[in-house]
Amino acid sequence: MGCDLLNRWIADGTCDRELSKILLKAKISDSPISISMRRCAICGAETDYEICPKCYLERYTIYEFNPYIEIKVCPKCGRAYSGKWIDKETALMDTILKNFTHDLEFKILRFELEELGENNGLIRVEGVFRGEKLTYELPFELRQKFEVCERCSRLYGGYFESIIQLRAENRAIEEYEVERARSLIDESIEKADYPTAFISKIVERKEGIDYYIGDRNLAKKIARRIEEELGGKLTESKKISGRKDGRDIYRTTYSIRLREYRNGDVVRDGTKILLVTNAVKGKGVDLSGKSHVLKNPKVIAKKEHVKRTFVVNVDKSVVEVLNPTTQEVVQIEKRTDYSIGEEVLYFEDKGKPYIFPEL
Ligand SMILES: [Zn+2]
Numbered sequence: 001m002g003c004d005l006l007n008r009w010i011a012d013g014t015c016d017r018e019l020s021k022i023l024l025k026a027k028i029s030d031s032p033i034s035i036s037m038r039r040c041a042i043c044g045a046e047t048d049y050e051i052c053p054k055c056y057l058e059r060y061t062i063y064e065f066n067p068y069i070e071i072k073v074c075p076k077c078g079r080a081y082s083g084k085w086i087d088k089e090t091a092l093m094d095t096i097l098k099n100f101t102h103d104l105e106f107k108i109l110r111f112e113l114e115e116l117g118e119n120n121g122l123i124r125v126e127g128v129f130r131g132e133k134l135t136y137e138l139p140f141e142l143r144q145k146f147e148v149c150e151r152c153s154r155l156y157g158g159y160f161e162s163i164i165q166l167r168a169e170n171r172a173i174e175e176y177e178v179e180r181a182r183s184l185i186d187e188s189i190e191k192a193d194y195p196t197a198f199i200s201k202i203v204e205r206k207e208g209i210d211y212y213i214g215d216r217n218l219a220k221k222i223a224r225r226i227e228e229e230l231g232g233k234l235t236e237s238k239k240i241s242g243r244k245d246g247r248d249i250y251r252t253t254y255s256i257r258l259r260e261y262r263n264g265d266v267v268r269d270g271t272k273i274l275l276v277t278n279a280v281k282g283k284g285v286d287l288s289g290k291s292h293v294l295k296n297p298k299v300i301a302k303k304e305h306v307k308r309t310f311v312v313n314v315d316k317s318v319v320e321v322l323n324p325t326t327q328e329v330v331q332i333e334k335r336t337d338y339s340i341g342e343e344v345l346y347f348e349d350k351g352k353p354y355i356f357p358e359l
């Protein structure tokens with residue numbers, strides 16, 4: 001029940017984890033060691049203790065709770081403050097726990113947020129004191145003060161220290177490359193726990209995409225990861241963007257130029273014609289299917305122009321295949337073994353047909 005309310009309020013799925021954290025934080029105490037049965041000093045009832053739980057509870061309080069809970073909430077991102085800006089659920093529970101203290105003999109079994117409204121809520125505490133199971137419902141008043149957090153004030157102010165430019169050599173950036181770059185950016189931002197870890201703007205240009213990043217070091221890290229994963233060339237440039245306290249302020253641009261060749265493109269590398277099999281690692285296969293490392297490749301056929309077709313005839317030195325566009329039989333020099341009916345990759349360079357064995 002408490003969980004549901006909590007979830008409804010913060011629309012997050014971390015309730016169980018947070019509650020177990022809360023139970024841990026509640027400083028669960030050890031059970032008292034009893035030696036022999038004795039009598040309560042006040043009422044004379046049999047008990048393991050000097051004073052029986054009933055008499056103890058009549059005279060002493062075993063917990064204290066300050067029912068005025070005050071938290072600062074950022075109206076932009078919804079996070080709340082408890083030492084630092086964190087998710088609202090955790091910040092609220094932290095604050096509630098700071099307002100709750102208890103006798104070490106009062107062993108807390110459950111500590112749950114039972115109800116939560118705009119301005120108030122209810123905590124349910126279950127525990128054991130001297131063998132007695134006790135349940136308390138603690139209403140509290142909630143005061144939420146709205147204050148824009150540091151990150152949001154920078155983010156919404158358009159703050160950025162760095163630009164990552166994603167470009168591609170002689171071609172448009174592929175959809176999967178845009179998606180991968182974006183997920184690398186998002187992952188890195190999520191991991192970075194500081195107020196300038198954000199994208200303040202994304203600009204799509206004719207030549208590529210610009211990502212405006214709040215933090216310079218983070219931008220550098222992201223740019224390197226994109227370069228590593230997508231393959232390309234990373235360059236860095238600095239520009240003075242203003243002055244602060246007598247010192248120049250720089251904005252750094254990290255430009256990643258993705259390689260022209262992609263998996264499936266055909267390149268000419270020296271005297272070899274190669275089908276690119278791993279664009280990031282720079283690998284390809286030649287017309288006989290043998291692997292090579294790319295040295296100075298130039299794209300001669302884009303993957304869109306490499307088509308599948310079939311072998312219709314083979315002899316000692318010639319392979320006959322169907323031209324996939326005209327369906328005419330074409331003769332090609334034989335560079336490796338083929339069998340009739342085998343699928344091959346077909347392309348033309350300056351009107352001359354070539355085939356690669358199917359990988
Ligand atoms: Zn007693």
Ligand SMILES: [Zn+2]
Nearest residue numbers: 074077149152
């Ligand atoms: Zn915020």
